[in-house]
């Protein structure tokens with residue numbers, strides 16, 4: 001077909017006009033998405049199971065105007081401890097953050113924090129203290145959803161929860177090996193994130209039940225991927241860390257590698273980052289099991305291997321994971337969360 005000579009410029013103008021219109025629509029759509037502060041799941045609601053609803057992961061650090069707090073200094077601060085890792089993640093110690101400022105920044109975000117805790121077999125007896133002290137000190141003023149995994153739902157104590165806090169009990173099988181109970185946590189957390197947590201929470205903390213909160217554990221602990229330094233090894237050299245040292249294991253760490261020794265009693269972060277961590281660790285655990293290997297400290301060994309190559313974006317000092325049998329040391333100004341003294345032979349299904 002041939003166009004008349006008068007028709008050509010008209011078509012050209014039309015084509016240019018269409019491109020300009022498309023460009024305008026495209027620019028407006030994406031710039032609006034980039035500037036949004038509201039959870040992404042409002043945008044991505046989809047019935048497709050292959051496209052999970054994922055909650056937002058980026059919030060601006062907005063401080064209210066006229067908020068009065070102590071002037072921060074670039075010269076004066078904690079000098080007795082290291083407060084930043086070599087990859088520039090903060091290490092959180094008392095005195096490194098202003099709780100009033102932190103709360104005023106994070107509380108308006110209306111975040112929901114998932115908190116998983118396993119109470120299998122006799123460990124159900126630790127639940128009451130764990131929950132009651134969490135209500136006093138853990139993420140106070142935030143929406144918290146506890147997920148209690150147990151084989152004894154009838155023994156879960158009834159604890160008064162403050163407003164905005166919920167508790168779900170999820171039945172899991174018991175076991176006659178504590179190693180299996182401890183290690184299976186990765187798999188169960190992974191599948192529960194898939195089935196519900198990713199729709200219900202922004203951040204997640206996975207905690208040991210045989211513990212109590214003693215002081216504030218707040219929004220200063222939030223980050224993309226959060227790990228805690230084990231209280232037993234923070235003053236040790238890496239050669240003394242109880243990493244898995246057998247090359248045949250998927251949790252293997254060579255003697256000349258390693259940053260810190262992280263405690264298995266706490267994993268935290270954005271739900272999707274913890275999902276990836278639990279998926280990887282669970283799969284590596286299964287490969288080891290297929291080769292008849294159980295890592296030295298079960299899932300804690302796999303966690304340490306994962307975090308060596310996937311650096312945490314925030315590291316909690318041992319203030320956030322102490323052990324009652326351990327005397328307080330001078331650098332630990334506040335014990336926030338601590339494992340209770342337990343009689344292993346009494347509470348575990350095997351020794």
Ligand code: UD2
Pocket residue numbers: 117118119120121122123178179181182183207208209210230262263264265266297298299300321339347348349
């Ligand atoms: C250490 C770790 C723990 C885990 C374990 C290695 C710290 C302070 N603790 O703790 O997180 O890595 O070594 O396997 O870093 N559980 C039950 N029922 C049982 C046994 C365990 O529910 O019969 C659950 C419970 O939530 C408990 C957790 O598994 O808090 C860890 O088990 P543990 O407390 O016996 O392990 P422990 O104290 O040696």
